Amino acid sequence: MRKRIVTLGEIMMRFSTPGHERFIQAGNYDAEFGGSEANVGVSLAYWQQDVSLISALPENDLGRAAMRYLRTGGIDTSYIATSEGRMGLYFLENGAMQRSSKIIYDRFDSVFSHYEGLNVDWDQVFKGVDWFHWSGITPALSGEAASLCLRVLQAAKRNGVTISGDINYRRNLWRYGITPLEIMPELIAHSQVIIAGLTDLANCMNIHETSFQKACQKAKDRCPSIQLVATTERESLSASHNRLTGHLWGKDQTIQSKTYDMPNIVDRIGGGDAFMAGLIYGLMHRNQKEALEFAVAASVLKHSVPGDANFVTVDEVDQLVRGENIGRLLR
Amino acid sequence: MRKRIVTLGEIMMRFSTPGHERFIQAGNYDAEFGGSEANVGVSLAYWQQDVSLISALPENDLGRAAMRYLRTGGIDTSYIATSEGRMGLYFLENGAMQRSSKIIYDRFDSVFSHYEGLNVDWDQVFKGVDWFHWSGITPALSGEAASLCLRVLQAAKRNGVTISGDINYRRNLWRYGITPLEIMPELIAHSQVIIAGLTDLANCMNIHETSFQKACQKAKDRCPSIQLVATTERESLSASHNRLTGHLWGKDQTIQSKTYDMPNIVDRIGGGDAFMAGLIYGLMHRNQKEALEFAVAASVLKHSVPGDANFVTVDEVDQLVRGENIGRLLR
Amino acid sequence: MRKRIVTLGEIMMRFSTPGHERFIQAGNYDAEFGGSEANVGVSLAYWQQDVSLISALPENDLGRAAMRYLRTGGIDTSYIATSEGRMGLYFLENGAMQRSSKIIYDRFDSVFSHYEGLNVDWDQVFKGVDWFHWSGITPALSGEAASLCLRVLQAAKRNGVTISGDINYRRNLWRYGITPLEIMPELIAHSQVIIAGLTDLANCMNIHETSFQKACQKAKDRCPSIQLVATTERESLSASHNRLTGHLWGKDQTIQSKTYDMPNIVDRIGGGDAFMAGLIYGLMHRNQKEALEFAVAASVLKHSVPGDANFVTVDEVDQLVRGENIGRLLR
Amino acid sequence: MRKRIVTLGEIMMRFSTPGHERFIQAGNYDAEFGGSEANVGVSLAYWQQDVSLISALPENDLGRAAMRYLRTGGIDTSYIATSEGRMGLYFLENGAMQRSSKIIYDRFDSVFSHYEGLNVDWDQVFKGVDWFHWSGITPALSGEAASLCLRVLQAAKRNGVTISGDINYRRNLWRYGITPLEIMPELIAHSQVIIAGLTDLANCMNIHETSFQKACQKAKDRCPSIQLVATTERESLSASHNRLTGHLWGKDQTIQSKTYDMPNIVDRIGGGDAFMAGLIYGLMHRNQKEALEFAVAASVLKHSVPGDANFVTVDEVDQLVRGENIGRLLR
Amino acid sequence: MRKRIVTLGEIMMRFSTPGHERFIQAGNYDAEFGGSEANVGVSLAYWQQDVSLISALPENDLGRAAMRYLRTGGIDTSYIATSEGRMGLYFLENGAMQRSSKIIYDRFDSVFSHYEGLNVDWDQVFKGVDWFHWSGITPALSGEAASLCLRVLQAAKRNGVTISGDINYRRNLWRYGITPLEIMPELIAHSQVIIAGLTDLANCMNIHETSFQKACQKAKDRCPSIQLVATTERESLSASHNRLTGHLWGKDQTIQSKTYDMPNIVDRIGGGDAFMAGLIYGLMHRNQKEALEFAVAASVLKHSVPGDANFVTVDEVDQLVRGENIGRLLR
Amino acid sequence: MRKRIVTLGEIMMRFSTPGHERFIQAGNYDAEFGGSEANVGVSLAYWQQDVSLISALPENDLGRAAMRYLRTGGIDTSYIATSEGRMGLYFLENGAMQRSSKIIYDRFDSVFSHYEGLNVDWDQVFKGVDWFHWSGITPALSGEAASLCLRVLQAAKRNGVTISGDINYRRNLWRYGITPLEIMPELIAHSQVIIAGLTDLANCMNIHETSFQKACQKAKDRCPSIQLVATTERESLSASHNRLTGHLWGKDQTIQSKTYDMPNIVDRIGGGDAFMAGLIYGLMHRNQKEALEFAVAASVLKHSVPGDANFVTVDEVDQLVRGENIGRLLR
16 A cells, blocks of 8 residues: 655765776766665655655756656655755765775755755645655754754644654764754654664764663653664674664564675665665554564665665565575576 | 587577666666577587587577577587577576576567477487487477477487486476476486476476485386486575585486585576586586586586576586685686 | 885786676776786885886887876886887686686786896985885796896895895796796895795795795795795685785794685785785884784785775775774765 | 647667677667657657656566656656566667668567557546647557557547657558558548658558658548648768758648758667657647757757657757757857 | 976866766766866876976865876876865766757865965975966856965966966856956966957956957957967867867967868867967977967867877877878778 | 688787777777688678688687687688687777777787698698688788798699788788798789789889889789789778778779768778678679679778678678668668
8 A cells, every 4th residue: 555755855966986996996987866865765666655755956967867866766756946056976985895885975065955945835745644754864964954854844743744764873964063962852853763773862862871772762751752763783794794683662672673694795875774764664564573574674685786776676575574585596 | 529419499688687786777788698408508519519509590680699609609500490580588687695686588489489390300410419408498488399399309319319308397488378297298208317306397297206316216217218317406595695516316326416605606597507518518428426516516617607608618617526726816 | 104115027908807707708808907016016105105116118008008007006107118019918807606717918028028127227226215026927037037137136235225025936937948946046035025935935945844934944044134924825715705814924933914704805816916015014114913914904905906906095904904894884 | 838748659678789889799788768659758758748658568677667767757657557478679780881770679469569458448548638649650560559549549539639640651560460551541530740751651541642742632631630741851871971851741831941961870769759759849839830940950969869769958959940059068 | 308387277077978878868977087277287298298287186085086197197296285175076968969068067165166275385386387377267266266376376477487378268157256357367467378269358358359369469458468369269060070270369470270170079078178288388399380280280189089188199299280191090 | 602711810809999098098998809811701701601711829718719709700710720829919999080090919929920830731621612812911920920821822722722812011010030022922923813002012012103003914914813903992081081992903904993981980990801801702703893892882881890890791782882771770
């Protein structure tokens, strides 16, 4: 059954070096599009949900290409504003073995970072919507983006929409003079489901705990709207070999997923977004335990797909959860 | 020493997505040629045997390209008929990690599937031939192909040629109104060597056993021509990581090969055909135990070579059997 | 702090098949440049040292391209002679799994192999130089190259430069009528630091020992200039999976590095040169233990970088030595 | 202003050899999608019109990829049926100089060719639609396709939609036992605007004239619905160099466009569809003379864009019509 | 004979779509480096002149890659400052036929645009320098860049260096609140040689003339330092076909070069910079008439070379000037 | 009707830069095979003639790849010797516009240049052969190659085979101490058909004439075996634009072909060999006038095909001769 989902965030152009070339070696770049919340949206749309993205893009051919990318995925683009300005970019060097992958962001001063969404009737946007998803990247970009985020969250809440937030603390953002603690707690307080690890909770909610359960409890104490806190535990043996486990805290229990070994990673970018999308999908259509397993399996499969987006079907995720056909040749 | 080998089967154009891209991502495809029996032939020709392929191709540039591919490999193409019609195709998405590889066949109604070989003097073809190889794919395609297969098998038998058959049961073929059980036993009854696992024997000979040895014995009971039954046991940990063992049943003993760990698979398509080719080569030039080890090692090396064909030399296979120089840099 | 380093050796054009294609499959080749001593130089220049290469190149566009490659890396090319003639080449087939990588050399009769360096004031070249590095490949190429090597070594020694030599015995070189034992001992006797395994010492110094320590002691007995002997121990599980350990012998102690597991090798060519460069860098700027660990870690990272050269920074090597951030995504 | 346009036709996967390689040379193929009526639709959607495509695609990943391609272009895909079966394909060899481009079709027995559209309420489809476009390719494919075409044309006519038809006679289609003259006149009789040259009118309406004007008059005599007949005159100096002129016949006058010289053609496939789209756009938004000039200029620009689709904006076409900025570098 | 040349300007990363793909089609981009003054410098260095670039780059891998690109070309990079910030970028869509090439700049807020060069002893920089080259792009970027330009020009003048300026008026720059007329005349007044067409002189010197000679005379009247004014006249028949003529005004005469027909353009970006470099080279080493012919021929050859830089030798330019070997196969 | 043709010559590996990149820009190379006489053979085999190549190749994977290339084309390789040694190579930079294409040969000391063919029964080779073709490149390589050429020519003559020779004088070969005049006249004296222009006749037969007819008559005076002399006149407007005319001298008349304009050349390498192959084919199957027109048209079409070999059919050549379908899209 289709649900209506709205998400908010920047979509960037992604330039990645081919194979395992380093930045200083590359004579050409693969060009795709990505962004945390857009990745979540693309997954959900691929799983036959109705998804709209609130965003802003430049009025040039790069912006138009981004728009086409979203439409390809079946995402409704009617809430994407366009104006003169620049496209957010990021450059990816795909690591291997003991050598880390590297990202250089070049998203400062993008059209999205200046977009405030003042002329939109946000209540109208959220009529009939089942779920709204945001992440901590948006308020980290600029004052305008932070106030857009708050404005949209308030409208979603007013309209009774379920809200999830991926806290996603990134130290090298937050450069516009505000610390996360000044704004994130208010935003988080609108959300029922959050993805947050200990570092996120420390930096964005000032919760300093070494136990995930205790930290989650404290988060709920401060933001009583929170019903569920999810996180992925990633053991990074090398850039090519990770292990992944999901955890989901609820007020009654904390559950843990199967652990997946991933010794031949193709592209780990978007792995967290695939988890988020899987969790949203699972919570809308399954029970909590199934939702967590679905989320982790979706994330695992993402590591086998090049690009930001997780082009795997619900069936493929379900088969991995059940341990069926793993790696078999399907004719 | 060169032996004369004839094989029968369809050669298709193979379009595979680059790297680990999914079908829906690919903007270009690698184009090669492949087909189970042609792959066996290309291996044997690469090992300096005289190989002819009985097949049929369209009279257009794609058909001519397939013909050139075979000639490159040193395969005699004088028994390949051409006529108007279409080329059989298959599309390959190369999996990775827990994500399976996928094949979409588009071979229905190909020139080969309509070829009956009525105007050929098949006895002439088999004069002086040492070995004939066929597979269960041909009779699965169409009534015409099935009767061609039978006609050719009869001629081979009349001329005292050793015959091997790769049972190769594929559920998604057999669409022309006949079940395997109606025709495969008769075809198998012409063969001395077959490759068959439990599923193959169940579907094509109605033998339902859980023990490979018992199943083989029953197969021989029904088709006394059978001297040897071989199979590969593939443990699929992921699309990138398999383990491979070969088994060879004879009336006196069942032998088992070394088990090879394959944690960084490049291209597993054609792995079974490489085993078959290795077995034929081994049985023609070595003893049974050596033949089995040669076959498995040939198959392992195939997994490191992109494309359907197994471009590895007899020396390279022998070195792997002996455990020499594995993965060393050869200058 | 920048040191001044001079190295001597041939730089070749390297043609490698894309991905894991075999030579007989390749329709195009990646074209780069490499050569043992140049690779050492490129590493050291990448680490902000002042490096000059003594070499010779053809006066054509391929030679000019090689020159540009060196300049890109910041290597001083003023000691590179040019003349009419051919460029040394090598062809690389990148193995995978149990299939070995293969190199076909085509360096015979190159401009470098005819270069004797008669008109250069070598004492002038070595004024103010801290370190000179050579390898056993140069004297293996031709009589002219061997006498050039000796001439340069003598000048370096006269000027009090620290000298390292990578013995690097290769059976398929040494085709000009001289055996290594006729010339290598004299060349080695100019060096303080050598890289040599048991095979190298056997073939180039006639030392036949099974213990690395004893062999090193004997080497020092014959060539008292030798202060340190280093070697890497490479366990080759497959072309895709090696393990690497470094050993460093000094008169007081033999030390051993951490062992690194490398299960997803991208390109192992240049791994030994990366070790050599790391050792030189370490011995110039750190203590012996640190130098050895730096050298091995540098070599490990090289296996993740396509091409002959090791484009990793001092920071990246140091982080690997400390076990920090291994394979983490760096934003 | 947006108009609502519906078109009917097959969309195929297009495999083209890279650069100017011949079929027998190609080791990989560029993969795109195309088809005459879909190309018209993509142009019109690119020009901000609301476009729906009536078609049928296989229920596999290739069909899904075609669907995504259409959505990228902003085409509504809700009238595209899916079922088991195969995708229509075509293979393109891009000629150069005196060497012609070649197309090999492999569209027989595709899902589209079996689609009859029996369960659709076609009157519902055409509510509020401004324009319907079909081509003579559809009825040439199969009896099912021909009856689908008639059924859809009748519904369009019933609903007062303006209808255009590209006669597009192709000798190598029409293989299902019907000649064009048995069915095309009835289909044409539903249309107000047709694209047809003398060969088309001869083969599909049995009109044998050497004067375009007289032939058009006769066509109107037989099918009084016809208001306009357009055609392009293409002078083919070589595969790389064509000249193009448009002609438009109406009952009062025949007008002729500027002639464009095209000496550096990039990709001529889809040039006729670009003309058709331009004509529809022009007739909906401009006068007849302007429509013709717009159509020819759009077609000229198509020849500079790789692929079937004409990704040029209305502004770019208008500038070419005005002769502005031709070939200038736009910063 | 080598001359010492200094130039000032931004070097950007250039992303161009492959072949003739449009921005909205491209799935990968060729990545190179370019910038008007750097292009001039690369040409001159390729012609064996000593060239230094004054510029600023980000302290990240993209900046380091740009630095390596310059070193490859033999350009001295010791006057390039580095700091945190972003790299200037530009995106190129290579037109064909009647479709124009398009550039999207994304250079706002780059490290270079913030660089003021306050801590450099510019008099030291210009000791022994023969020629300084600047362009009107630098003062168009920002107030900081404009004051850097003036500061550097003053130092060059103080040290008796010959100065050339490429006026290069671009309407879409100059966004920081200053008009060209407020600053360009002062900058131009430091220069002996300028490249300027009528549009440049109108916008940057307020000279409105339709005769090039009269406009040049007026320019000299206002800025008596001007000795020579050069310009190229480009007839743009299409993006693939241009014609080029050079003009050089001096106080005694105006000379005109041969006109070159260019019907198969490969890459026209950098054509103007190639002319500028040719003019500087010619004025340093030849007479004025020869200099002009050299400049135009250099520019013509640039149109055959992909990328911003003009990799053609002095010999190749001279041969074109003499009309020798044009298009012959050179073995 | 099939004729039996033997040709003698070296086949080299050809590395060409992609697109129009210069040698110093290329990061990868297209790898193919070519050589004047092998190109002639590949054309003739493509036209269904029985062709054998006398040659020699190294016993390594590059040699094996060359062998496979020949077999792909249907060329009999049983007269190709193999031995240790190196492969002849050549590097191609594909020019454009006024910039010439460049070739760097690296064929010195190849296996072929050392092959003398002493152990072959050449009379046996020429039994039943209709035509033998050689070129002046072989005797230009080395003394061994020259004596092989003579030995083979004598055997061909003894066996009554028609002989053609492409004089093909190249100044930069002939480096082994012999001038063409010392050996070419004797070789030419075995031939009935030669391809030679005025420069060839001057350098290889010491005939200095400005009239082609007079030069041919003198050639026949000296070598009475000569019946026909052919040549192509190539007007090189640029690397992208040539014009081509063929001339054929016989004792009774000199005939001239149509002139073809070629303004969009794809790859001109092998154009002369395509002419030679066309002439041989024409003289074997048509009259002299038709043969000349066939040869020139074949050569023209070669310029549209990438690579050394001329993959165009007899039908395609005939259509161009008749002026049919030129540049039309063939469906």
